[in-house]
Amino acid sequence: MTKHFDVLVVGSGIAGLWFALKMADQKKRVAIITKKTRAESNTNYAQGGIACVTSGMDDFESHLRDTMEAGDGLCNEAVVREIVRDGPPRIAELIDLGLQFSTTETGDYDLGQEGGHSRRRILHVKDMTGKAIETALLNAINRSDRIEVFEHAFAIDLITTDKIARRADRPPPSPNRIAGLYVLDVLTNAVMTFAAPVVMLATGGIGQVYRFTTNPDIATGDGVAMAYRAGVPIDNMEFIQFHPTTLYTLNNERFLISEAVRGEGAVLRNFAGETFMAAHHPRADLAPRDVVARAIDTEMKQSGTPHVWLDIRHHPEDYLRSRFPTIFETCERVLGLNLARDLIPVVPAAHYSCGGVSTNLSAETRLPGLYACGEVACTGLHGANRLASNSLLEALVLAHRGAASAGEYLDYRPDAGADDLPEWVDLGGNDPDEQVVISHNWDELRLAMWDYVGIVRTTKRLERARTRVRNLAREVQEYYWNFSVKPKLLELRNLIQVADLIIECALQRKESRGLHETMDYPDKLPVAENSRVTAPAAQEKPGWGNGSAR
Numbered sequence: 001m002t003k004h005f006d007v008l009v010v011g012s013g014i015a016g017l018w019f020a021l022k023m024a025d026q027k028k029r030v031a032i033i034t035k036k037t038r039a040e041s042n043t044n045y046a047q048g049g050i051a052c053v054t055s056g057m058d059d060f061e062s063h064l065r066d067t068m069e070a071g072d073g074l075c076n077e078a079v080v081r082e083i084v085r086d087g088p089p090r091i092a093e094l095i096d097l098g099l100q101f102s103t104t105e106t107g108d109y110d111l112g113q114e115g116g117h118s119r120r121r122i123l124h125v126k127d128m129t130g131k132a133i134e135t136a137l138l139n140a141i142n143r144s145d146r147i148e149v150f151e152h153a154f155a156i157d158l159i160t161t162d163k164i165a166r167r168a169d170r171p172p173p174s175p176n177r178i179a180g181l182y183v184l185d186v187l188t189n190a191v192m193t194f195a196a197p198v199v200m201l202a203t204g205g206i207g208q209v210y211r212f213t214t215n216p217d218i219a220t221g222d223g224v225a226m227a228y229r230a231g232v233p234i235d236n237m238e239f240i241q242f243h244p245t246t247l248y249t250l251n252n253e254r255f256l257i258s259e260a261v262r263g264e265g266a267v268l269r270n271f272a273g274e275t276f277m278a279a280h281h282p283r284a285d286l287a288p289r290d291v292v293a294r295a296i297d298t299e300m301k302q303s304g305t306p307h308v309w310l311d312i313r314h315h316p317e318d319y320l321r322s323r324f325p326t327i328f329e330t331c332e333r334v335l336g337l338n339l340a341r342d343l344i345p346v347v348p349a350a351h352y353s354c355g356g357v358s359t360n361l362s363a364e365t366r367l368p369g370l371y372a373c374g375e376v377a378c379t380g381l382h383g384a385n386r387l388a389s390n391s392l393l394e395a396l397v398l399a400h401r402g403a404a405s406a407g408e409y410l411d412y413r414p415d416a417g418a419d420d421l422p423e424w425v426d427l428g429g430n431d432p433d434e435q436v437v438i439s440h441n442w443d444e445l446r447l448a449m450w451d452y453v454g455i456v457r458t459t460k461r462l463e464r465a466r467t468r469v470r471n472l473a474r475e476v477q478e479y480y481w482n483f484s485v486k487p488k489l490l491e492l493r494n495l496i497q498v499a500d501l502i503i504e505c506a507l508q509r510k511e512s513r514g515l516h517e518t519m520d521y522p523d524k525l526p527v528a529e530n531s532r533v534t535a536p537a538a539q540e541k542p543g544w545g546n547g548s549a550r
């Protein structure tokens with residue numbers, strides 16, 4: 001049976017929760033669909049904080065300049081200007097919800113410093129900013145009787161009016177618009193149909209497409225893949241941000257050592273004990289992230305060492321324990337390190353997707369009724385390399401603006417939402433080889449992306465990766481189309497789609513800019529342009545979602 005709402009929100013990180021609260025304020029009935037428990041999100045792990053101009057020593061022009069410089073010529077200046085200016089009122093609203101940012105002894109905000117920022121402007125809650133935000137937002141969600149949260153609910157694909165028409169053998173309507181979602185109830189394996197005139201994709205990042213990442217398991221690019229399959233343009237996917245400093249261990253886990261640690265004076269050292277960042281950028285260890293990650297990569301390749309060192313030993317233990325409690329405790333627990341005495345082994349790992357579903361400043365995609373915000377979206381703020389701590393800021397501002405637009409859309413389109421949605425067709429059955437194929441292909445994909453589509457690229461490596469990814473796509477499609485669906489299969493299908501988009505965008509870019517460094521085109525082109533991929537007649541492409549019972 002179809003569940004009807006005014007608004008469907010996919011994802012319960014900062015973007016989804018903030019948007020849901022704003023829609024509930026407009027008296028709309030909202031469903032939040034989230035694939036694990038509600039707090040599980042990239043947001044919950046954010047450490048450094050939120051970049052926002054709040055101090056008399058800072059100004060919007062300087063935040064704009066820093067963002068544009070980090071973005072390496074590809075930021076949309078008008079977008080940066082609006083987002084930077086919209087920050088302070090959104091921060092004030094967060095504080096009204098009960099969020100308490102860290103303060104100094106004099107009661108002022110204890111503003112952090114991170115790479116690429118010319119001023120101290122990062123509001124933080126020690127090194128657990130994300131958890132504090134997630135908790136404050138979830139508490140507010142719990143107080144609302146207009147919002148229903150569906151946990152362990154996995155959004156499989158968007159339902160558009162075009163898709164409904166093709167299922168009924170009718171000519172496609174014009175314009176096409178969003179009508180709902182298919183959602184897998186992970187606990188019962190049943191697929192539910194949700195109908196609403198507005199869908200917000202707030203599904204976060206794609207880090208799991210790489211073998212080593214700071215992102216939790218949920219970051220499988222589901223929103224990007226769903227939007228692509230529905231024919232929505234996807235921009236700038238080649239710009240994958242590798243965070244320079246994650247804790248080096250012998251397993252696959254990569255715990256983040258916040259850039260705020262370098263903001264408090266930590267320096268990178270090679271195995272000879274020498275600092276090396278001054279040779280790469282005038283801001284040395286506080287250079288923009290792309291520069292620092294590349295410098296570490298070069299250092300490791302030249303010296304043949306598995307990591308470099310981070311040194312924050314100039315601070316006393318009491319200070320480090322209090323300013324960075326999570327990092328201090330994790331380094332102690334995992335590697336037995338004491339940050340006041342020991343060097344920290346660090347390596348870069350995949351961290352953030354600067355590209356995504358193309359939206360305007362109202363979080364609108366090209367498909368009427370479909371919105372996207374947070375890490376899944378590409379607004380033009382980040383350009384070729386995101387400035388540290390601008391992600392949480394962007395999510396707050398765009399969710400607010402998206403809610404204003406979605407409210408108007410609902411008032412203007414009272415007929416939208418009255419569609420008769422076809423139920424999902426469950427094909428039933430399982431293939432005995434499915435589990436082993438999924439886990440093998442999962443590892444193969446992530447390794448291929450790490451080896452061939454990493455910090456430094458070549459056309460040959462990208463083409464090699466594309467061949468691998470397309471082979472995997474064929475295998476996984478067979479399972480998707482012929483058997484019952486399961487979360488791991490759906491995630492793998494999405495990861496493969498996202499990998500293909502990253503490679504496509506990377507092959508389009510015949511230059512090195514920001515996070516996309518290729519040995520075949522070492523220079524920048526005179527004019528910076530976005531890369532874009534739109535599904536070629538996506539709806540007709542067999543195996544990629546629309547155009548059939550699925």
Ligand code: FAD
Pocket residue numbers: 010011012013014015016033034035036038039040041042043044045046047048049050051129130153154155156202203204205214215216218222223256351352373374375376388389390391392393395
């Ligand atoms: P998320 O917070 O990732 O939420 C996505 C949600 O979507 C999750 O609830 C997930 O379960 C759900 N979901 C995904 N797919 C589906 C599906 N198919 N069906 C149902 N639900 C789905 N940025 C900063 O600005 N400052 C920082 O200090 C900072 N530190 C960071 C530290 C770490 C370790 C990491 C990983 C990132 C950090 N970032 C930071 C980046 C920032 O945290 C994220 O970009 C931001 O939180 C993304 O928010 P979001 O709401 O878009 O997505």
Ligand code: SIN
Pocket residue numbers: 046047048049257258259260352387388389390391
């Ligand atoms: C960090 O704390 O280093 C992460 C900040 C970010 O990703 O913006």
